[in-house]
Amino acid sequence: MSEKNRQLLCTLGKMDIPIIQEQPFFKVDLFQSNILLIGSAGSGKSNFLKVLITEIHRQLENHEKPPEPLINENIYILDSTDSLKEYKDFPLVKAHYDFSNEEYIKRVFYNIENQYRQNVKNLTGNPFYKTDKNVPHTTLIIDNINSFLDIKRNEKYLDIIIKTARDGITKGISIVLTGSSTRNISSIMNYFPQKIALNLSTEEYLNVFSKKAVGNKNIPGRGYANVTHNTSQGVNSYPLNIPYELQIFHMDKMISDFNIKSTEKFTRFPLLLTDGNESSESNYKKFSVADKNIEPNANDVVIGVEYTKCTVVTTNFSNSRIWAIYGKRNEEKQLFLERLLEKFVENQYKIFVYDDGRKRLENLNKNLKINVEKYNYFLERISLDDQNDNGDTFEHKLSVLQQFIHYIHTRLFNLKDEKRYSNSQSFVLDAVMPNKYRSFFSDKTEPESKCVFVLQSREFFSNSIQANVFTGDILPLLKTIAEELDLYIFFTDAQRIASSDVQNNFNQCLDTAVLLDDIAEFVYDRGKRTVFSEMDIKDLKEQFGLCEENDAYIYQVDSAELKKIKSVRKEQKNGI
Structure with missing residues (x-):
């Protein structure tokens, strides 16, 4: 003293x-x-x-x-x-x-x-x-x-x-x-x-x-x-x-x-928390807490800094295998997704991308430099021959959703063992895919493992019979085998589903939900029946400020833990 x-x-x-x-x-x-x-x-x-x-x-x-x-x-x-x-x-x-x-x-x-x-x-x-x-x-x-x-x-x-x-x-x-x-x-x-x-x-x-x-x-x-x-x-x-x-x-x-x-400042909140334009990877690396407070698992990645505590936020992929990304900011959603996928690419996971006609993920393999043997991109509807009850041949088209269901049935587990399907649904399961699609899959008979499925299409959230079957019946089955087979699923353009029962099934399957939008406005306007819908709008307005550039909300469904982070923006040569 x-x-x-x-x-x-x-x-x-x-x-x-x-x-x-x-x-x-x-x-x-x-x-x-x-x-x-x-x-x-x-x-x-x-x-x-x-x-x-x-x-x-x-x-x-x-x-x-x-x-x-x-x-x-x-x-x-x-x-x-x-x-x-x-x-x-x-x-x-x-x-x-x-x-x-x-x-x-x-x-x-x-x-x-x-x-x-x-x-x-x-x-x-x-x-x-x-x-x-x-x-x-x-x-x-x-x-x-x-x-x-x-x-x-x-x-x-x-x-x-x-x-x-x-x-x-x-x-x-x-x-x-x-x-x-x-x-x-x-x-x-x-x-x-x-x-x-x-x-x-x-x-x-x-x-x-x-x-x-x-x-x-x-x-x-x-x-x-x-x-x-x-x-x-x-x-x-x-x-x-x-x-x-x-x-x-x-x-x-x-x-x-x-x-x-x-x-020089002795101590200061990192710029990425006070200036959205500074939310860059190089700026993040200047943030000294980064190397002190985290020891991430092999697959985990740093995704940002928590707003209040200024602590590093990492993914917890060991406990989060099914993700849904909500929000209107498409460019930020893609950059956030790319950051989530970096370690999977590094660790040689197979990446399956099911895109829709908007083609927003068509450059994912280039941006992440994915090994061509590990990358599978599904976009167009494919046409297959089918026969009706009279034996007449007609053209049957499979959407990206149906192609994903076909993959699950042929490479992960037999869906017919779980329930009965109609004739049209059975065709999806038993369809003989063209050579260019079969070449994506190995000839081994045991289920695939170490796979990441990126589901971009809004068809997964439509009110079609096929979408309801997937969300209500197939997705819960995927959740039960995800850890055993080391599978991950990312819904990159999550929407609310018209059927409340099907939406409840979807919410219960989620491990982590990400929102890149103002959360109070989202819950009030578009978030009904989503995993965020039970949150109190008044409390959200008092707890969180306006959503700025590169802000994201991370919601752990099981623990009901909600964090707002400043996400670390992946730096790219094209300036995106």
């Missing part, structure tokens, strides 16, 4: 203390105090925060030379009007968000709580300001706490703010709040020793300090503050807890003197 208290001492302005006939600097030690600033519109609240953030970074300059340790500081900024946006790239600013995105706010508070728990563990009972360990300090800044709490979904964070303000100082977490009045924050004011008030009425000054102060002229940065760090010259006997006149420094006069020596 350090004998001398550590300090994060910020010089923010000058005070006028008549009782000692001095005008000392106004300083606040963030290792010892939270800060609450109440001020009217245009009184200089944003300027104060700019001065504070700049002063914290001055400590970075002052601590770069030995023997002082490099300051280990993380600043989170929740900014009601984006007035602090210019500070988002400062080295110690880990996050800067406005109030519009619930997920970003949730991410900040998750990290605050997580850092609190880590510091409790690392400090081993010692107060933060006395430790000589390099435990990180965190400063949470909320500009306009009144507006923040006026948003109903943010009410749940009030308890976290109160707990952190009450107990956080000794655990290395400080909170700085600004507001326009004391409305709706009376429950937290006692946990903010350092109070500042700018350009308020006499009554409102009383609400802030519980002491009288005379309303001053409307001069930005002019107001009152109590003293939490005594900077007077040799005088220690004056009262510290009453309001003294204050003038906050003006940022424009300070910025020319300020130079940040380090251009």
